[in-house]
Amino acid sequence: MTNLTTRSEHACFGGRLGFHAHTSTETGTEMRFAVFTPPRALQGEKVPALYYLAGLTCTEETFVIKAGAQRLAAELGLMLVACDTSPRGLDIPGDSDAWDFGVGAGFYLDATQAPWAPHYRMGSYVNAELPALIESNFPARADRRGIFGHSMGGHGALVTALRDPDRWHSASAFAPICNPAAVPWGQKAFGNYLGDQDRAAWERYDASLLMRARVFPRELLVDQGMSDQFLESQLHPQALDAAAKASGQSLRLRRHAGYDHSYWFIQSFVADHLQHHARQLLS
């Protein structure tokens, strides 16, 4: 049995937006998430769920508040699921010293190093525990799942889909950390969560390294703003582009002049992402 609790629910675009919590077996903590159930799923139809992974410092609220995605999800008949970015409330020494590591910065991987390994298991949480919870408690199809995200969450979406393409049927990303093993955010996270010596573990959580050895069987959509303040230092879409060319991955990488790293960028292109997922999930 699950221990799902509903913190609040709101009518939204003829559907229902709910904020929920449960005790995760992966993280050993209460984990919060938001679910938008589109109108047709309130009428008894099971629909594909599209999972959103947020970036550093964000929570399960960020995407549903800032991205403006519910309108088109209601129309297309997609469920939206947004989870938190890390376990919270553990008070592990060092988990709150920086905004780019620990709380709010779980990097969607399963940590192997002390003291993180028992709780920082966002990889398995997103790939398996959360979908199982959603499919048991909401009108979500178990045979069609999409995943997307922003920045750290764009990294998480690409890596999750590439690692387990039998479980994920569509994937996309906004301004993802494309090559975390090569940039400061990723090196800090991987060094602490996975250890400095285990380069094979790093490769398993790096989209550009993974993609050289395997392909996701459908087109990936990635949007990147060219005025993104983290483009040069942290994001490296050119590494993903090169990996896709090397392995034959179908990748639609769009570069948008003038756009930055914010949700103003995400909301501007979120409709294209929902359409991308709808094409692959509803075909």
Next chain:
Amino acid sequence: MTNLTTRSEHACFGGRLGFHAHTSTETGTEMRFAVFTPPRALQGEKVPALYYLAGLTCTEETFVIKAGAQRLAAELGLMLVACDTSPRGLDIPGDSDAWDFGVGAGFYLDATQAPWAPHYRMGSYVNAELPALIESNFPARADRRGIFGHSMGGHGALVTALRDPDRWHSASAFAPICNPAAVPWGQKAFGNYLGDQDRAAWERYDASLLMRARVFPRELLVDQGMSDQFLESQLHPQALDAAAKASGQSLRLRRHAGYDHSYWFIQSFVADHLQHHARQLLS
């Protein structure tokens, strides 16, 4: 000359979202506001501006973050302007004791009572100072202005348009405080800002009382959720409806089953409001 400063700017839906500040002569404080400039106005065309007044506790950020309005404003060619809900930083005794009075609760009126009168002048700020600033510094038409808002801001939008229909060409509201003189939020605000004795002043800031004596020359649109937690105690759309019938005001009052007082309600119907304003502003 103005003293306009730009705090940040972001590309958004092909337009530009800016967060700005200036020193207001009405309030004597720094006032912040947000402006969304649609794509066609970046290309040199002057467009109508649609002013949004937010509710209790909100800021100039609330609407542009939560309402999802930029998408359609970009398409329709409407500028969006969102201001703050009161002066801030004055530290007037009693201005921060409650969430429904003082800071974040200016009620879009000009206070007449000490200690509020010198600074709490959101009525004139919204009706005149802010539009003059916008029209001098952004590509906004001076002959077409729309106004809308939520809750306290719905009250403000209706009252502003009714009081000065030569300046305002379209108006609408989400869950407005329709009859503030008759409900606790309004009585607290009016009693403090306008005094307990001056009922004529109260009438000048109450949409349902104003509307019995005058009409706005075009249709007003008001949306109200029927699961709104403040409907019975604070909002009283039936008073506005009765006033409209008494004076012959054209009023489209829509009641929506299941919707609450939140921005999940606003985002669900904001497109209808933008279309309403576009019809009146662009015709």
